[in-house]
Amino acid sequence: MENKPGALMRVTGLFSQRGYNIESLTVSRTLDPTLSRMTITVDVEQNVRAQVIKQMNKLINVLQAADVTDGPAVNRELVLVRVRINQQTRTAVLKEAEIFGARVVDSTTEGFCLEATGDPEKLDEFIDVMRSYGEIEATRSGIVSVSLDNKKLRLSPPVPRGAAPEEVLELQGAE
Amino acid sequence: MSNLLSGAKILLNCLAAENVDCIFGYPGGVTLPLYDAMYDDPVKHILVRHEQNAAFAAQGYARATGKVGVCCATSGPGATNLVTGLVDAMMDSIPIVALTGQVSSKLMGSDAFQEADTFGITRSATKHNFLVKNIAELPQVIHEAFYIAASGRPGPVLVDVTKDAFQGQAHYTPVKEIHLPGYRVFTEGHGGQIRRAAQMMWEAERPYIYAGGGIIAANASDELRALTEALDAPAVCTLMGLGALPAEHRNFISMPGMHGSYAANMGMSHADLLIALGVRFDDRVTGRLAAFAPHAKVIHVDIDPAEVGKNRQPDLPIVGNVKRVLPKLVAELEGLAPSMKAKNAGSRAAWWKQIRAWKEEHPLTAETSPNEIKPQHLMAEIDRLSGGRAIVASDVGQHQMWAAQLIRFNEPRLWINSGGLGSMGFGLPAAIGAQFARPDKLVFAIVGDGGFQMSIPELATIVNHSLPIKIVVMNNGYLGMVRQWQELFYNNRLSEVTLSSFPDVEKLAGAYGFKGRTVDSVKEMPDALRAAVNEPGPYLLNVKVTPFENVYPMVPAGGAINEMVLRPPQPVEV
Numbered sequence: 183m184e185n186k187p188g189a190l191m192r193v194t195g196l197f198s199q200r201g202y203n204i205e206s207l208t209v210s211r212t213l214d215p216t217l218s219r220m221t222i223t224v225d226v227e228q229n230v231r232a233q234v235i236k237q238m239n240k241l242i243n244v245l246q247a248a249d250v251t252d253g254p255a256v257n258r259e260l261v262l263v264r265v266r267i268n269q270q271t272r273t274a275v276l277k278e279a280e281i282f283g284a285r286v287v288d289s290t291t292e293g294f295c296l297e298a299t300g301d302p303e304k305l306d307e308f309i310d311v312m313r314s315y316g317e318i319e320a321t322r323s324g325i326v327s328v329s330l331d332n333k334k335l336r337l338s339p340p341v342p343r344g345a346a347p348e349e350v351l352e353l354q355g356a357e
Numbered sequence: 358m359s360n361l362l363s364g365a366k367i368l369l370n371c372l373a374a375e376n377v378d379c380i381f382g383y384p385g386g387v388t389l390p391l392y393d394a395m396y397d398d399p400v401k402h403i404l405v406r407h408e409q410n411a412a413f414a415a416q417g418y419a420r421a422t423g424k425v426g427v428c429c430a431t432s433g434p435g436a437t438n439l440v441t442g443l444v445d446a447m448m449d450s451i452p453i454v455a456l457t458g459q460v461s462s463k464l465m466g467s468d469a470f471q472e473a474d475t476f477g478i479t480r481s482a483t484k485h486n487f488l489v490k491n492i493a494e495l496p497q498v499i500h501e502a503f504y505i506a507a508s509g510r511p512g513p514v515l516v517d518v519t520k521d522a523f524q525g526q527a528h529y530t531p532v533k534e535i536h537l538p539g540y541r542v543f544t545e546g547h548g549g550q551i552r553r554a555a556q557m558m559w560e561a562e563r564p565y566i567y568a569g570g571g572i573i574a575a576n577a578s579d580e581l582r583a584l585t586e587a588l589d590a591p592a593v594c595t596l597m598g599l600g601a602l603p604a605e606h607r608n609f610i611s612m613p614g615m616h617g618s619y620a621a622n623m624g625m626s627h628a629d630l631l632i633a634l635g636v637r638f639d640d641r642v643t644g645r646l647a648a649f650a651p652h653a654k655v656i657h658v659d660i661d662p663a664e665v666g667k668n669r670q671p672d673l674p675i676v677g678n679v680k681r682v683l684p685k686l687v688a689e690l691e692g693l694a695p696s697m698k699a700k701n702a703g704s705r706a707a708w709w710k711q712i713r714a715w716k717e718e719h720p721l722t723a724e725t726s727p728n729e730i731k732p733q734h735l736m737a738e739i740d741r742l743s744g745g746r747a748i749v750a751s752d753v754g755q756h757q758m759w760a761a762q763l764i765r766f767n768e769p770r771l772w773i774n775s776g777g778l779g780s781m782g783f784g785l786p787a788a789i790g791a792q793f794a795r796p797d798k799l800v801f802a803i804v805g806d807g808g809f810q811m812s813i814p815e816l817a818t819i820v821n822h823s824l825p826i827k828i829v830v831m832n833n834g835y836l837g838m839v840r841q842w843q844e845l846f847y848n849n850r851l852s853e854v855t856l857s858s859f860p861d862v863e864k865l866a867g868a869y870g871f872k873g874r875t876v877d878s879v880k881e882m883p884d885a886l887r888a889a890v891n892e893p894g895p896y897l898l899n900v901k902v903t904p905f906e907n908v909y910p911m912v913p914a915g916g917a918i919n920e921m922v923l924r925p926p927q928p929v930e931v
Contacts, residue, residue: 199481236663242485245539337538343500
C-alpha cells in the first residue's frame, strides 16, 4: 500500500462499506518508507474472501492485496499480559510463562507484565492459562504475516498523459 | 518568472490540457480564487442552481459523449450537496471529475466556517479522491483524476483543494506522465479463455446475449453488433445498456429484468448459454439469483475483476475491455468449422422460433384509450417523434420504466437515466448536461411530477442558456412507483404518495420566460408534443395521464424473472 494520507481509511472503509468485519489489522512502514504493509484478518467464506481481495486490489493506493490463508505463510502475533500474583502463585506463573516462551517485561510484588509471541492459537492458550490464575489484562497486537511465496509485486508502468484511450489500451494491454 | 502562476490558474491550465470545454458549478467562499481566475479564462462555466444538479449535469454531459464531465462546488455544503451525484456516477460507472474547495490548510480540523471533511465523506462515493494542500501537487493530481475517471471501469473522482493551494504561486510545468503503480487496468482478456468462450458459443444450442452499460462505457456498440451477427443470437440490453444494440436490430429483444419484457425474461430463463457483456448481474435484472438463468452456462466479460463472480459465478470469466475482447471472439468464431451458421442450425432455428413466439404472446405494446392519456401512449408518441434518434434523459420512477420499455434507441448514449442509484431529480439536470454536450440533438427530459419538483430551480439554467430542451412531465399526481408497491405489497394503504398542489406550468414556465402548457385531452396530446418539439426554445409540457396505471410486466422483489406478473391483478377502483 502506498504510504499516503487516507490510504488506511480507504481499506477500512471498504470493509465496513461491504459489510465485512475486521478481526485484526496491523499496519506499518516497509523498508521503502513510501510504502506500508497491512495484515488484515477477516472471518469470511472462501468466495467472499476472493471478493475482498478483488475489491482491495481496486483501491488505487493498494499496490497488491493477496490472500495468505492457504498459501505458505508465517503468521505471528504478540500479546502483553498483566497478571496479578501472590506469594503462592508467583513461581507457578513464571513456570507457565517459560513453557510458552514468554518474557517478563515488568515485575512487581503484585504482578507481572508478560510478553509472548507466536501464532494466534498458541497465544489463545497462553491467555487461557494465565486467566486461570485470576484476573488478567491482555493486549494483542493483531497478526502480522509474511508470505513464503516468491511472488513479485506487479506494478503498472507510467503512461503518457493525454494519450488517446486506444493508445492507453495498447500500453496497458502489454501484460 | 513569467510562468509563476496561482494554483487556481494552474488548475485551469490543467483543465485546458484535458480539453475541458465546460464546467457545471456553483461558487462560494473558498473557491473565490478559482472563480476569480475563471473570470478571464476561456473555459465555459455553467452556473447551475444547486450543486447536486452540477454533478447530475456533468453526468449528462459524460453520458451523452463518453468524455469526462466536470463539476465544481465550494467547501462544506457545496461539497456535501455533490454527494448524491457522485454516488450516482459511481453506481453507473460514469466518468466525472468533481472539484471542491476546502478551507485553508491552516484552518482544517478547526471546525472553520463551511468546513466539512469532504475527503472522508466522499471516500466511498468516488472511484478515488484526492486532497490537495500543497500547490506543487496540483497539476499531477488533476491529471491523475482525469485519467482515473476515464480509464478502466469509469467513475467519479473528486479533488478537494484548499484555499491556500488556490491562492499560492508556483511555476507550472505541464505534466507529461501519469504514474499510478497500484492502478491496474485489464483490457485484453486471456487468449485461452477467449478461445474457450468461442468454443462454448459455437456449441451452444440456445445462446443468449445479455449486454449492459459496459458496452456503452467502452464505446463498443459496433463490436457488440458484430458478435451478435456472427452468432445470430437473440440479445437483450439492460436499462444501462439500451442503445448498445440498435432497438431496430433484428436480434434485439428488449430490456430484461423487473420490468423487462416477457420474451426477454423467458429467453434468459431458457437459454443454455448466457453471454454476459459489461453487466453486473444487478438484482433488478436477475430477480431471485438462485433461480436466474438456471439452465445456462455463463460467459462473463467485464473490465472489473471484482464484478466477475460477485453475484453469479461464471463458467467462463474473461476480464477485459469489451471493445478489445469482442473482436477477438468474433475472429475465433470465424475460424471454427463447420461455420457458426451450419453448426446446430436446427436447434438454433427452433430457439429463434421460440423467442418469436414469446414476443408475439406478450409483446411490449403501448396501450391507448380513447378518453384518457395512458402513460404508455405518451411514451409511444415521444418514440414516434424521436424515431430512435433523440436523446432522452429520464428521471426515476414509473415514467422511467415505460420510457425504457417503449422508446427506441438506435444509437448508444441517447438514453440517459439513473440506473443504479435511482436518484429522483436526475432527469432535468442530466438533460442540461446532455444538451450542452450535443447541441445538435433533440433532447427530451422525461420526468414525473415528483422528480420535476426536485429540479424546478434548474429551469433558470435552461433559460439562461436558451437550451431547447423539451421537458415532458408525466403527471399522474402520485409518486407512482411507490404507490404501485403500496398497492401491490402494502394492502393498498397509500401512504404519503399523493402530490397535490402541482403548479400551473404555463405560469411557471412563463415566470421563467418560456412556454409551457398542460394537456389532459388524449386527442390533443400528440399535437401538443409536436408543438413542443417544433418550438425553437425550451418547452415545458405537463401531460396529465391516467393516475392509476401501473408498470407491467413486473417481477415482484425476490421472485424469479420467469414468474412475471403480466397484468394488474384486478382493475383498481378509485
